[in-house]
Structure formats: C-alpha cells, structure tokens
Amino acid sequence: MLMKKKIGFHLSIAGGVHLAIDKAGELGINTLQIFLKNSNRWTAPPLDENDIKAFKSKWKNYPDLTISAHTGYLINPAGDGENLKKSMILLKDEISRAAMLGIKYLVLHPGNHKEKGIEEGIKCIVRTLDGIFSDDGTAVEILLETTAGQGSSVGHKFEHIRDIMAAGKYPHRLGVCLDTCHIFAAGYDISTGAGYAETMLEFDRIIGLDKLKLFHLNDSKKGCGSKVDRHEHLGLGFIGSEGISFFLNDERFNGIDFIMETPDDEIRSDRDNFDVALSLIKK
DSSP, X not given: OTTTOEEEEEOOOTTOTTHHHHHHHHHTOSEEEEESSOTTOSOOOOOOHHHHHXXXXXXXXXXXXXXXXXXXXXXXXXXXXHHHHHXXXXXXXXXXXXXXXTOOEEEEOOOBOTTSOHHHHHHHHHHHHHHHHHTOOOOOEEEEEOOOXXXXXXXXXXXXXXXXXXXXXXXXXXXXXXXXXHHHHTTOOOSSHHHHHHHHHHHHHHTOGGGEEEEEOOEESSOTTOOOOOEEOTTSSSSHHHXXXXXXXXXXXXXXXXXXXXXXXXXXXXXXXXXXXXHTSOO
C-alpha cells in the first residue's frame, strides 16, 4: 500500500529541522511536511550549516521519503504597507531555506484581503508573488493552499486560485495544495460519492488536476459551508471515513503526497491516524 500512496504528517522541527526526519522514521511514514522556522515569528536565525548537513544526511537514509514545507502563518501576500513588506521579506527567506534543504514544494496560504475585497486581494497576491519570483533563482515551487473561507481569506473558491495562477508571470512556479477540511468548510461537500465526484470535476474544470501537487488530509470538526477551519481526526468529523477514503482510493492521485495535520491528543496519536488512513485504502 505504501508503494502506491505517499501518506505522512506535518511534524515538529523542535531541536532542529533534521529531527523531524527521525520522527518520520519512527512512524514509518513516507512523506513529511515541516515548518522552516518558528511559524509565528517574523524573524529567525539563519539555518546553521551543520543543521543543513544533518538534514540532508538523514534524508539520504530514507530514499523513499518526500519532504515538503509550509510557510509561517504571519505571511500575508494580500496585505499592504509594512505588513506586506515584512511578508515579502519572510517569504523570500523561507523560499531560500527550502532551497538550501533541497525541498521542492513550499505551501502558502494565499492571504487575507482585509477590507480590499477578493478582486483587489487577488491582484495584490499576484503582484507580491511576481515581485518575489522576479529575482529568485531557486527551483522552489509555491503551492497555494485552499482555504476555509474564514474572515477575509482568499482561496476558499477554486476560482480564486485559478485567477492568481492565471494572472501571474511565473505560472511554472505555482501549484495547488488541496486541504480536505478547508474545502469542506468552504462549501464543497466531499462527504458523499456524488459530492466528491462533482467537487473534483469542478476542480479539474476550473484549475486543472495537473496543478494539484499536494493534499492536506484532514477531517473537519465543523459542517460543510461553516467556513470554520478546525481539523479533526480522520473519520471522526463531518467529512467522515467515507469522504476521506474517496481521496485515498482515487488512482489519479497515486503520485501525490497526502499530509495529515490532525490533532495529536488523548483521543488519537499520529500513529493511530496513520493506521486509520491505511485501513481506508481498498486492498
């Protein structure tokens, strides 16, 4: 099963980025997502050369392990003023960190338009990304993550993602990370077979399945259309086991990584959720 599907978790980098690889080895997973620095701070010390060497050395011990990264939560490509300046500096820094570690995909929340509105927010995101890519010599690809629709977020409709990608000057540097909890909360009902089929058909028509590079596989604590981003253990939320299984058993996605961002609590551990994910794959 693991040869067909790449299933793993977002894991902590506490103590050093390389330690997440050790944890992945302990869990027996074949894909991993990490932050590249503290996700709630604007600045961080540069990556230490020893940390980079340790990371690459440990990664070589797991040739089947793929690793992606997620940007910090403070970055807002749709912002303005000082917030936007700081966001651009931080995003450039995180792209550089990903490149130094040899990580290809960097997941990014499209941002919050505040009072500007969706249309102006999208224009700002495009300008921000074009500005960053214009003087960036790395091969790191930014994956725009679908959002739940909370507040003034951009990205809770497939059309938002399409418009960002279509308007930019560097479409080859952009892809999509589809979060199952987020699209469900945004109103795409993937809990039934018919709803799943319709949603993925719509994604393909609007964005294109060829742009889909990564999944965040999470159940939802809130109902469809709630616009509330609350991740739940697989099968214990409103999407349910059946809804999650549609993604895991869709052969179109055999080559795409599934990253769980489920809670790690007294109800279930990461290992428990991993076992549930494996159990949902048809033999």
